[in-house]
Amino acid sequence: MSKVRVATIWLDGCSGCHMSFLDMDERLIELAELIDVVYSPYVDAKEFPTNVDLTIVEGALSTDHDLKMIKKIRKNSKKILALGDCAITGNISALKNLFGTEAVLKKGYFDLVDFNESGEYPSKMVPKLLDKVIPLNEAVDIDFFVPGCPTPADAIYEVIKGILENREVDISKLTRFGK
Amino acid sequence: MIKDKVRVKTFKIDDVAVTGRSDSTILEVAKEHGIHIPTLCYLEGLSCVGACRMCIVEIKGSSKLIPSCTAKIKEDMEVITNSSRLIKHRKMILSMIFAERTHTCSVCVSNGHCELQSQATDIGLEHSLVPYIHKGFDVDASHKEYVYDPNRCILCTRCVRVCSEVEGAHALDILGRGISAKIIHDMDEPWSTSESCTSCGKCVQVCPTGALFEKGASATEMVKKKSIVTNLIQARKNK
Ligand code: SF4
Ligand code: SF4
Ligand code: SF4
Numbered sequence: 325m326s327k328v329r330v331a332t333i334w335l336d337g338c339s340g341c342h343m344s345f346l347d348m349d350e351r352l353i354e355l356a357e358l359i360d361v362v363y364s365p366y367v368d369a370k371e372f373p374t375n376v377d378l379t380i381v382e383g384a385l386s387t388d389h390d391l392k393m394i395k396k397i398r399k400n401s402k403k404i405l406a407l408g409d410c411a412i413t414g415n416i417s418a419l420k421n422l423f424g425t426e427a428v429l430k431k432g433y434f435d436l437v438d439f440n441e442s443g444e445y446p447s448k449m450v451p452k453l454l455d456k457v458i459p460l461n462e463a464v465d466i467d468f469f470v471p472g473c474p475t476p477a478d479a480i481y482e483v484i485k486g487i488l489e490n491r492e493v494d495i496s497k498l499t500r501f502g503k
Numbered sequence: 504m505i506k507d508k509v510r511v512k513t514f515k516i517d518d519v520a521v522t523g524r525s526d527s528t529i530l531e532v533a534k535e536h537g538i539h540i541p542t543l544c545y546l547e548g549l550s551c552v553g554a555c556r557m558c559i560v561e562i563k564g565s566s567k568l569i570p571s572c573t574a575k576i577k578e579d580m581e582v583i584t585n586s587s588r589l590i591k592h593r594k595m596i597l598s599m600i601f602a603e604r605t606h607t608c609s610v611c612v613s614n615g616h617c618e619l620q621s622q623a624t625d626i627g628l629e630h631s632l633v634p635y636i637h638k639g640f641d642v643d644a645s646h647k648e649y650v651y652d653p654n655r656c657i658l659c660t661r662c663v664r665v666c667s668e669v670e671g672a673h674a675l676d677i678l679g680r681g682i683s684a685k686i687i688h689d690m691d692e693p694w695s696t697s698e699s700c701t702s703c704g705k706c707v708q709v710c711p712t713g714a715l716f717e718k719g720a721s722a723t724e725m726v727k728k729k730s731i732v733t734n735l736i737q738a739r740k741n742k
Contacts, residue, residue: 412630421637469629473609500624502608
């Protein structure tokens with residue numbers, strides 16, 4: 325049987341959800357028998373591949389690059405799993421929405437610095453911040469939502485197994501917002 | 504005026520035959536019979552305002568959904584508390600409550616002890632069905648013991664009612680409408696300068712979310728003790 329092609333990506337999150345993924349410990353060996361990780365911070369693939377069965381996305385959408393990526397992911401993946409509160413609610417990443425992008429940039433690049441040679445916000449090499457940080461489902465359709473901050477390893481394992489075996493899993497028994 | 508005589512009425516909740524005093528609400532009779540209807544703004548002993556709409560039920564023969572905490576019982580009515588239609592609507596109600604303010608559970612002092620959070624878990628809501636608004640409000644941390652964070656307030660008015668109906672201070676009220684509505688102290692003054700607040704803390708203990716909390720409390724310590732308030736109400740009734 326050919327292995328299921330799985331990608332994982334880290335958008336605007338703290339990587340805590342990816343750490344939780346590793347926290348599955350020896351269960352990773354079991355999963356490795358069933359899946360091929362074709363793109364991820366764990367592997368060295370530069371381009372997001374085509375024909376992915378499942379993409380697991382950590383983090384909210386904060387920049388124009390995030391937005392471009394999630395659209396590409398949607399186009400290239402059969403299923404998308406939103407992993408963790410940032411991907412599902414915006415969470416910590418979206419706290420900046422209370423103050424607005426302009427205020428946050430000003431704080432970071434003017435108020436709290438001793439030195440800013442150009443007197444401008446950086447515009448080269450770094451992606452442009454969106455006006456508002458949004459969860460994934462406000463930009464594209466999402467197939468699975470697994471909340472938690474970080475999502476507990478047991479929940480990630482149960483959900484992935486459920487998806488591989490094509491069976492429904494009651495997520496509310498395994499995790500919740502903020503867990 | 505001659506008072507209406509209180510009689511007993513018989514009707515059905517989820518196909519179970521039940522009886523209740525004619526002046527009871529559907530929610531009260533359901534509770535007496537151990538039938539669970541989810542609630543958020545309701546608190547035993549306080550007046551019922553039907554603000555959150557989590558307790559909506561269906562009545563056979565009517566297409567309307569009605570809040571069971573304010574609806575009086577009727578002879579022979581048939582109440583449904585848990586249809587898929589009700590669950591769909593409750594999920595939408597919860598989504599709108601979550602989306603209106605900024606309930607970042609992971610950095611909330613009520614994380615793990617929040618009634619809004621537990622409702623989402625109970626009903627299986629793992630993402631909001633509507634876009635987040637993230638309206639920003641200033642936090643009032645002026646009081647020496649308590650903090651009010653309007654960003655986490657669900658406008659259930661439990662605090663307003665407990666302060667007025669149990670403490671008798673009526674230091675709290677609502678200012679504004681819709682998405683701009685917020686709880687205020689006196690004439691929208693900082694909590695510390697409120698002349699009517701007695702600092703009794705009842706509002707903090709009945710608040711279902713992290714909108715009102717004790718200063719310096721950690722997420723494991725900030726477990727609300729709403730039973731203190733309900734016991735007090737009961738003790739006064741028994742006098
Ligand atoms: S949900 Fe929590 S752990 Fe996961 S990326 Fe966001 S902040 Fe980090
Ligand atoms: S502390 Fe007591 S008096 Fe003050 S606002 Fe809260 S309930 Fe009212
Ligand atoms: S502060 Fe708390 S108790 Fe008062 S209305 Fe808001 S959520 Fe309800």
